[in-house]
Amino acid sequence: MKIGVLGSGMVGQAIASKLVERGQQVMISSRNPEKVKDFAARVPGVQMGSFSQAAAYGEVLFNALKGEATLEVLSSVDAGSLQGKTLIDISNPLDFSRGMPPSLYVCNTDSLGEQIQAAFPQMKVIKTLNTLNANLMVNPGSLAGGDHTLFMSGNDDQAKEQVRHLFGEWFGWRDIIDVGDITTARGTEALLALWVRLFMKFGSPNFQFKVVR
Amino acid sequence: MKIGVLGSGMVGQAIASKLVERGQQVMISSRNPEKVKDFAARVPGVQMGSFSQAAAYGEVLFNALKGEATLEVLSSVDAGSLQGKTLIDISNPLDFSRGMPPSLYVCNTDSLGEQIQAAFPQMKVIKTLNTLNANLMVNPGSLAGGDHTLFMSGNDDQAKEQVRHLFGEWFGWRDIIDVGDITTARGTEALLALWVRLFMKFGSPNFQFKVVR
Numbered sequence: 001m002k003i004g005v006l007g008s009g010m011v012g013q014a015i016a017s018k019l020v021e022r023g024q025q026v027m028i029s030s031r032n033p034e035k036v037k038d039f040a041a042r043v044p045g046v047q048m049g050s051f052s053q054a055a056a057y058g059e060v061l062f063n064a065l066k067g068e069a070t071l072e073v074l075s076s077v078d079a080g081s082l083q084g085k086t087l088i089d090i091s092n093p094l095d096f097s098r099g100m101p102p103s104l105y106v107c108n109t110d111s112l113g114e115q116i117q118a119a120f121p122q123m124k125v126i127k128t129l130n131t132l133n134a135n136l137m138v139n140p141g142s143l144a145g146g147d148h149t150l151f152m153s154g155n156d157d158q159a160k161e162q163v164r165h166l167f168g169e170w171f172g173w174r175d176i177i178d179v180g181d182i183t184t185a186r187g188t189e190a191l192l193a194l195w196v197r198l199f200m201k202f203g204s205p206n207f208q209f210k211v212v213r
Numbered sequence: 214m215k216i217g218v219l220g221s222g223m224v225g226q227a228i229a230s231k232l233v234e235r236g237q238q239v240m241i242s243s244r245n246p247e248k249v250k251d252f253a254a255r256v257p258g259v260q261m262g263s264f265s266q267a268a269a270y271g272e273v274l275f276n277a278l279k280g281e282a283t284l285e286v287l288s289s290v291d292a293g294s295l296q297g298k299t300l301i302d303i304s305n306p307l308d309f310s311r312g313m314p315p316s317l318y319v320c321n322t323d324s325l326g327e328q329i330q331a332a333f334p335q336m337k338v339i340k341t342l343n344t345l346n347a348n349l350m351v352n353p354g355s356l357a358g359g360d361h362t363l364f365m366s367g368n369d370d371q372a373k374e375q376v377r378h379l380f381g382e383w384f385g386w387r388d389i390i391d392v393g394d395i396t397t398a399r400g401t402e403a404l405l406a407l408w409v410r411l412f413m414k415f416g417s418p419n420f421q422f423k424v425v426r
Contacts, residue, residue: 103321103322104321107320107321107403107406108316108317108320108321108406109316143425143426144425147425148423148425151407177411177414178414179407179410179411179414180410180413180414184410186406186410187314187406187407187408187409187410187411188407190320190403190404190406190407191403191404191406191407193320193321193399193400193403193404194364194392194400194401194403194404195400196400197392197393197397197399197400198390198392198400198424200393201390201391201392201393202426204426206426207424207425207426208424208425208426209422209423209424209425210361210422210423210424210425211411211420211421211422211423212356212357212360212361212420212421212422212423213356213415213417213419213420213421
């Protein structure tokens with residue numbers, strides 16, 4: 001499958017590396033592709049491009065951008081290249097302007113996932129992977145044999161089932177809860193308020209939530 | 214130990230019943246003690262009183278009131294009877310004015326736990342038990358043998374260690390994370406945004422979060 005990854009930070013690189021390892025065709029993108037030259041050199045097979053190129057390339061897109069950059073970047077690419085595509089949205093509306101821990105600049109009665117879906121109704125936005133560390137996103141089995149939970153929110157049931165299937169195949173995810181429509185991203189984005197405090201407490205991002213039921 | 218329980222809804226009744234079962238001296242309180250006469254008849258040994266009486270009676274107090282009633286009720290009791298006491302605060306700032314799922318009327322850059330601590334500096338406020346169903350609060354072993362996590366926030370380390378010890382003895386809690394000072398209640402109160410959506414998804418409150426690490 002051809003996959004476009006928007007954003008080239010820790011999350012984008014973790015996703016792109018694992019997908020290449022799994023035999024997918026991947027284009028990672030950055031505002032300045034020069035910045036990811038080192039990464040591309042380390043990961044043979046990964047392609048580099050602009051945001052517009054990655055958006056056009058991917059049959060499925062990952063949003064690994066910072067929350068505050070997401071709407072702007074998506075608005076900058078050709079709208080036609082987004083048509084009908086699934087956007088796996090990992091971004092969180094984190095506000096670091098007052099230092100650590102960050103607060104959320106959208107929350108409670110709205111979410112970034114909803115804002116993206118409203119701004120780009122031609123896409124199927126699936127909010128997921130936003131509640132855990134980049135390494136665990138793509139290697140869930142590295143912690144407790146993968147015995148922990150991933151959340152998923154989105155309006156399109158078929159797209160969610162496709163993501164569930166792909167994440168099992170690509171990353172080994174076994175416990176994925178479809179929380180509901182994209183408004184349920186209010187719940188998973190809010191989880192960051194606890195995640196960042198546990199991260200500060202533990203001094204490590206190598207932990208995960210499990211829903212015991 | 215003498216324990217005062219503020220509030221006589223599902224949470225207050227679950228706490229009071231279990232503590233009586235564990236041999237503690239318990240006074241449960243309500244705005245209208247007549248309302249809990251049936252409960253008291255079912256649980257021999259439990260005492261009933263006004264909020265002021267329960268606050269004066271308890272060496273340790275449980276806040277099992279609704280979020281929006283908490284500050285008002287605590288303000289209505291004799292300030293001296295709160296002096297130096299630990300308040301185990303289970304309340305959440307839930308706003309049901311727009312129906313289900315509720316939003317939070319305090320969140321993100323503040324929390325109800327902090328508001329209570331600021332208004333009553335003579336108390337040691339410990340925010341805990343607010344992220345799960347009443348039955349699981351007092352019977353954690355009834356789900357997955359108790360293999361799930363309770364969070365605790367508060368400014369007084371000694372009071373938190375006392376609560377950790379008492380909750381182990383009374384309820385059988387094994388995994389309690391001291392997240393940090395009372396500002397970390399922003400994280401655990403925010404978890405309600407996800408909890409209520411999972412509750413709606415599952416159609417049952419019999420689930421719990423575990424922090425896998």
